[in-house]
Amino acid sequence: MELHEAVHLWEPTPGYLNTASYGLPPRPALEAVRRVLGEWQRGDEPWSSWDVSTGRAREEFARLVGADADDIAVGAAVSQQLAPVAASLPSGAHVVVPEAEFTSNLFPWLVQDLNVRTVPLEKVAEAVDGRTALVAFSVVQSATGEVAPVDDIVAAARAHDALVVADATQAVGWLPVDARRFDVLACAAYKWLMAPRGAAFCYVAPAVRERIRPVAAGWYAGEEPSGEPHAYYGPPLRLASTARRFDLSPAWLSYVGAAPALELLGAIGVERIHAHDVALADRFLAGLGLPPTGSAIVSVDLPGAQERLAAAGVRAAVRDGRLRAAFHLYTTDADVDLALNALT
Template sequence: MTPVQFRGLFPALADRVWLDTPASPPGAVPVTQALMTALTDWRDGRLDASEWERAAPATRLAFARYLGVAPRDVALLGSVAEAAATVAASLPATGTVVIGDDEFRSNLFPWLGLRATGCRIVRARTGPAGRTESILAAIDATTTLVAVSHVLSIDGERVDLNRVRAATHAVGARLFVDATQSLGVLRPELASVRPDYLAVHGYKWLLCPRGAAWLVTPHHDELRPLQPSWKSAVDGGYFGGSPQLASNAARCDTSPAWLSWIGAGAALELMSRLLEAAVEEHCLDLSRTFRDGARHAGAVPVGAGQPSHIAVVRVSDPDALRRRLRSSRVQAYLAGDRLRVGFHYFNNHDDVSAALRALST
């Protein structure tokens, strides 16, 4: 599927420039159609609960195929915070956990809670050399786990996961990666990185509704579900009995919000039609073009290290820029003096030009 064909599946793009996918993308037609069909069936009394219930397990297979991992290593959860908290609750209460000081809170607060168990927490403050270097500098012989986001929308830096993986291997530590702001655009390099835990909430670059998230880990036999329920059990029963957890990652499955997973199934089917290398090249090219143009317009890039498909720059007159973005129907995120834009496969160079015109006027 070409970028033009992909763009045609997003009606919102007919009259606006969407650069706010780091917050959430517009709805893709296959996803919204799946949801509207389900809602119509619900309204008209054609709801088939057993069919809706199968939507979440079906995404386990689809997500595993998309990533190239074993379905037995995939748990179905509701958020990255739940994934991180599940892993945190299953860690031994010794050693050191290294996290970025400016991490997204869903991948920060669950680890901070380990202080109460006696675990040492090191918050690596991002320095002028970037997040990768600060994380690497914080790892030592006591480190038992490093938790890091592949990309953070605060500055768009792309953490070098291969270097972080090498550092954790050197001290025998495990690696937890949040790929929510990268998977769907950037290739995860799982074959070389091989994170111990990979968490993804699908409502950003994977185009899913909010509420569908996955945790991938080969260490599922060590995990204790935060919310054990009928979904955690191996026998599929509903009433009575005693907990017999599934022998695979499904032991951590939570009871699914049906509509989220119905939409997620349609989104994964759509994303699987894209060539990963083409998507990454396209989006990085747009981001590079924007950053070059923004510098020429006097904006100052934020962050160091390896750039990604998300670009953040400081601007001198944010109030005026906000008015220009609104009048130009450019959907981007402006907080304080920071402008954040993100480029998906549906974006094009006209979108870049529209954002740069707003910056340059």
């Protein structure tokens, strides 16, 4: 699908530059949720009809990140998906994390009895050494939009046999990401994947699956000996042999909205989305006399910017004292110009 064919599927109020906070649903996602709300209200359908969307969303996310659906777990939030990884590390294990990392990929390590070292993002690779058990970082930093030096960090981790854990919440959906480069890659879907909050995905490499204890295992993580999913009652423990052993029982309405949103992203193609989003971000920076960054998220130090943008009806965010603007499929040149006129 071409971008110009998809643009009518969103109806934002002009001036929305805040996808890094939450994405806007395309019409198919919104209509799917509205339909199921009615079914829920009336009791017309069994829950299993809604749960089909969980499988659809899992498969589409896997395609977006170049993985197999069997290697993707579903859940509700990044911190929930990383907690079993942290809980499986030995006491005192050394973990390296960027110092400005979003807390969903920091608190899971800090609450355990681990030796967590935080360093500037550009120093993460050189901070990995023979003592390091795991390195965790965001593919794209939430506050600044900076794209991490993935090649350097992964190479350093592999050289020292350290696990590589990534938060791709601010990346998947606009930036091409290959999940197979990591041991674990988690992603909340309510930003660039434009799903309702309550849907999240986690790639777990087959090579590390047995090293992680599925401490949140429930009925949705089970598998009957016949191969049928969902072990409802009684022992013995019979977890799925795939990454589904890490599944959290899904919030059905969230996945009902996630499936069509992800399918639309797949139909358009991440390469096209990347070119569109970054071009708009670069246009915004050029209008401020700033160089391009290659990211769909930009962070600029402009005192009073949020107030001026709000007065013009432009929605953006402030993170770490700086204006953060984000540009996605439904952003237009007119949105960029509206923001620039307010700021300049």
